[in-house]
Amino acid sequence: MNRALLSGNEAIARGAYEAGVQIATGYPGTPSSEILAAIAKKYKDEIYAEWSTNEKVAMDAAAGAAYSGRRALVTTKQVGMNVLSDSLMYVVYTGIEAGLVIVTADDPGMFSSQNEQDNRWYAKLAKIPLLEPADSQEAKDFVIEAIALSERFDTPVLLRTTMRISHSKSVVTLGERASVPDEVGPFIRNQEKYVCTAMWAKKRHPVVEQRLINLADYAEDTPFNRIELGDQNLGIITSGVTYAYAREVFPQASFLKLGMSFPLPKKMIRSFADRVDKLVVIEELDPFLEEQIQAMGIDVVGKEIFPPYDELLPDTLAELALNAGLIHQHKRSASTVTAPEGLPPRTPVLCPGCPHRSTYYWLNKMKMPVAGDIGCYNLGCLPPFNAQHTMGCMGASVGVLHGMSIAGLPERAVATIGDSTFFHSGMPPLLNMVHNGSRGVVIIMDNGTTAMTGHQDNPGTSWSLHCEEAPHVEIEPLVQVMGVKKVLTVNAFDVSAVENGLKECLAYDGPSVLITKGLCAQLDRTPKPPYAVNPDECIACGTCFKLGCPAIIKSEEINEKTGEAKAKIDPALCVGCDICRQICPTGAIQSGMTDEAGER
Amino acid sequence: MNFLVAGVGGQGTLLASDILAEVGMRAGYDVKKSDVLGLAVRGGSVLSHVRWGERVASPVVRKGEIDYLLAFEPLEALRGAEFLHSESTIVVNTKKVPPVSVSSGSASYPAKNQIEQILRNTAKAVHFVDAARVAQEIGNVKVTNVVMLGVFSTLLDVPFKIWEEVVVGRVPTKYAELNRAALRAGRDSKNTEGEPS
16 A cells, blocks of 8 residues: 655645546635645646636636636635635626635644635635635545535535644545546536626526535545544534644544535434534634534534634643543653743844845834835844834735825835735735825845745746746836836845835825845855954944844854943854845944854 | 644745644545645745544644654754654754844854753654755755755654655656665664754
8 A cells, every 4th residue: 555644735735646636726825735745846847837827816827727628726724715716706696617625724822824714614604615624634535525516516626725634744544546537628618507697697606505415424424533432521523733733632632624614514413413412613713514403403512622823732622621521531641841931033144145034124213104015034023123104914905004104194104015925915905005195114134035935936036836937027127117106126135226216206296116126045155255343443433233133143252341242143043145234334244254253 | 643843934944744643644644734834935944734543633732741752953943943852852953044133143053052941841752864965965955855855754763665665756757765774864863863953
């Protein structure tokens, strides 16, 4: 038997392969990004995969492919689903010609997200089936099931993972790829189905409702919903990774394990409820299952024990279950030690050589309000910069800046947005600024990649997901044709050019764009010698510490007049970006030297 | 058997924990593994839970149930301590990677003897290994992670051949021999313990 140790995301990629998926689209976002990466790496010959400019575009593209007879898969993180949902909602009405599955990777615990929304509601909102795998084997199997369900019921299907499913690895039995046609077409002209104009869409709505009833019948029979009878004092209804946790914490209890968690198998739930004394729902985030089961008139508890925020890891579950009297003792070994207190935190920082550093240095010095956006540069909100005052979602910075402008703030404001985020959803709000005569500086921080999520390509790079050459879109002419009259491009590693560019744009009476261009330090492979501080020249003024560079550290040497520590540079970390040399007021920082501190 | 692999972004922690999980699978165990990356690439902590067993349910291990801590950095070893029990074994790389909170002067790195004392009080056995030096001697500090696995392989009852096969299978072909050498050097260096950092 062919077995492999796969992450949930790799297993989803494998599932797409085995299910005969031929088209895969998405936009990078933790914890979903590795799905398309794995498809592009391992199944390049069988599956076309692309990074689309945003999740909505990815959804439309997958819909078009599924209308054309190709099995398709779309990937998104939980908040990307908000962008995608506009397009999902029409596909719910049209149905498809070939299977279509949307994979949403949610982030309970918010490891890398701006909120903790529970995307299972999207299944209920859209009236489509929802599958929730509990490990990598199920992640693979459920993609195959999703494609089958999609074609059998003529519906898009939502497959929801969480970070612990996407990023955990477990053993998966591999299967063969389903046979799929090489050729498709011609396009099926079925206007009453595929044109959602009101007169036709109105006729589709009852179809959607009937489909949901049929799906609820199916939910009773699918092997992915199952009752595991144990001790009948306690019955637990659960889905996804919480099943794995709960199995650990309540080894004796009875379980109703829902692989297909919408629409619910109501008969199965009633039968389970009848067989146990106390019925509990364990689900991370919202009371999605609990409310529906309560609405059936069944006596069940959930959120009064297990809160609707954060992960419900086994330790947390055990603690809460103990407090609620569901279990009587911790399985925890008696010799548990406590963590030493006061350990220095290891918080993320802009890398040494990061091209964003010069911009946040000036934004901190100039003290104006900054509307921020999603990307590594969100670290600009932290010390020593403290130079980001709003941050909400992809592309929000530009619209928020416009709002600051029309509100009539007494000061000039700026927005900071990265290249990939600008392509994703920064362009419509910039057009809006032009159209509505806004004022303010949009700083597009072009580091030539989608760095935060793992350096995916985007329209501004020259490569596709399949590592083939792609047209390179230059941002400056793009924003010029969008009607921005004041556009400057500066080298992000030239500190005074960034300062002058910013001042020039701030002085402009209208919407302006400052493009700070510099390659991401993680991609820059040209070796430059590390810099060093000459301790005789350093006056311990602290200017270079305001760059928040991990390579610049406090020296044991102090300025005897002020008592302040001088600076030194860790040559193992310094990549020679030159930014600190430019801001040092005494010229103490030089290239290519190795001082004593340099030997490690 | 439950393992915690702790390190800092860029140290090859994830590759090491992947290898550890795969070794378990090849040795006939059911295996699960969970990584917490956070913003690892920007210098954050990286924690991986790896579990080998007859049948493993949760990919996340409960506190007090980690049998082996494989720490790539002394401070991260301390952070992992709360997952251990009194019979646990720790292997720790003595090479320090000070976080920015330390290098910027806002926090201080725990003293060498303090680290040693806490770890020795926590677990039954603690092995301090200067894995970075061993890796450097082989010719590339980047294989520190595989040196650590080599040390670790002496503590587990799995044929060394499986370790070698998995390591070689997981690295680019041109680095296969370097990594094989690192694994062997780690295995041989176990008895020449490094000084606690």
